[in-house]
Amino acid sequence: MINQGSRRKKSTHRLMGVITMITVATVLATACSAPGAKGAATVQLTPKAIKTEAIKLQTISNPIEQVADVAAGTTLDVISKANGEVTEVLKNRGEYVTKGDVLFVIDNKDALSAQRKSQLQVKSAQDALQQARDNKVNNRKDLADSVTRAQTALKNAQQDYNKIRNDFEAGTVTQHQVDQLKQAMDNAQMSLDSAQNKLAAFDNTDSISAAVTQAESATLTLDDATRSLDNYQVKAAGNGVLTDFNVVVGQTVSAAAGKVGQIQQIDPIKIKTELTETNYQLVKGKQELVYYNPDSPDKKGKAKISYLAPIMSAATKTYTLELEVPNPDHQLSPGNRYMVQLTTESEEKVTVVPTLSVIREESNTFVFVQQGDQYVKRKVKLGRISGEFQEVLEGIKEGEQLVVSGQSTLKDGQKVTAPAASTQAAATATPTPAAK
The missing domain is CATH 2.40.420.20 (conserved putative lor/sdh protein from methanococcus maripaludis s2 fold)
Structure with missing residues (x-):
């Protein structure tokens, strides 16, 4: 009986606890839903602070970048202007050459012979010209002397004619004698006129022009032969790296064969790329851009924009951009790829x-x-x-x-x-x- 009473009391206490918890929960729910009550519901309805x-x-x-190709500033073709067998090769492919360096030599025996013949022709023509000049001087002197003699003869004839007229008026000579002296004076006048005409015609005629032309022609032929002789030493037309060069001793070269090598000028050198319309707008109006080697991103340089195409290429739908970079130490080589920054960090x-x-x-x-x-x-x-x-x-x-x-x-x-x-x-x- 005692145990049953205890069990009833414990059950009653549990029931009262449950009722109490339900009552508290109801009160709290009612409080939260009441107007003006503070709580989570109010927080959700409050506007966010401004x-x-x-x-x-x-x-x-980061700055907008684009890959670009390193290219030679200028490419010069190596061309043989003479025909013949190569006797000596002084430079090799890949070697840096300077303007005027002899790259290879061609057999020039025939050219030397042609030059010697031209020299002899010049000497002969010059001798002929000098002879013509001497003859001109001598011939003119003879004509001038003839004029002088004719003038003297005319003067003497005039004096004789005047004297005999005086004698005729004095009655000491006949009319026939006067007529004879008159005829002699007229002949002397005609001889003077003839001598003067010959001298004038000689002065108006260039008797040595043919000799001068021949001498000049011979001189030009010698100049051509000398220049032709220079062509047997094929020289570098500029500074740069010698590429595509495979000439060897014993090889026969000719002017008609075209180029036998190239010289790629690398100072200054170019960095080239193609821009889309969007990237073109980023570069338009700028004077220089930043570039760097992707293997050394910390080492950056600035280069002048040497060319920016004003219009889009119809074939590629892009704009060509070229930067000119001084390269005195030849660190930049054609064929490499660099990065070009189209915008700066400040932009x-x-x-x-x-x-x-x-x-x-x-x-x-x-x-x-x-x-x-x-x-x-x-x-x-x-x-x-x-x-x-x-x-x-x-x-x-x-x-x-x-x-x-x-x-x-x-x-x-x-x-x-x-x-x-x-x-x-x-x-x-x-x-x-x-x-x-």
Whole structure:
């Protein structure tokens, strides 16, 4: 009997505990749902506090880069201008040569013979020219002497004629004698006229022009032979690396065969690449760009833009870009690949906003900025995304106050809430210990 009573008491105590817990839970539920009660339900209905931050510049990404090819600044062909057998090779493929260096020599025996013949022809022509000049001097002197003698004869005939006329008037000579002297004077005049005409004709005739032409022609032939002789030593047309050169002793070369090698000028050297329309816009208007070897990214240099195609290639749909790089130590070699930075680190430092601060309405994007005592809604044009930030291309600028929290509750032109009110709203939104 005693055990049964104890069991009844324990059951009654358990039942009362359950009833008490249910009652407490009901009271708490009623309290949480009552108007004005504080708790978790109230926190969910409280608007998020408005917060602003100054807009700053931030690096959105690393500089935009593109692979480029290293190429010779200029390529010069090695061409033989003479025909014959190679007797000596002085330079090898891959060797650096300077302008004027002899690359190889061609047998020039025939050219030497032609030069000697031309020299003899020049001497013969010059001798003939000198003889013609001497003859011209002598012939003119003879003609001039003839004129002088004719003048003297005419003068004597005139004196004799004047004297005999005086004698005729005195009656000491006959008319026949006067006529004879008159005829002699006329003959002397004609002889003078003839001598003077011959001298004038001689002076108007270039009696040595043919000899001069022959001498000049012989001289030109000698010059050609001398230049031709120079062609038997094939020389470098510029500074650079000798490539595609396989000439050997005993080989026969000819002018008609075309190039026998190339000289690639590597100082300055070129870095070339092809740009898309988008990358072309990044480079347009710039004077120089940064380049580096991908194997040594810490060693960067700047190079002048020597050429940027003004129009797109119809075949490749790209724009050709060429950089000119001084290369006195020949560290850059044709055939290598380098990286070219189309933008700089400073260009990648742009205006950004937190992605969560952007309001999207259909295809448009907006942000709110605090302008004076108002919140102003601004339409913005967005660019690249980097983590939680996004680039802004248009619409805002550095230093403005951007609304980064609570922007969804604002209206364009809404007045800025006093700081005290904002603090109070934040305090109201804080859950009470009872609600936890």
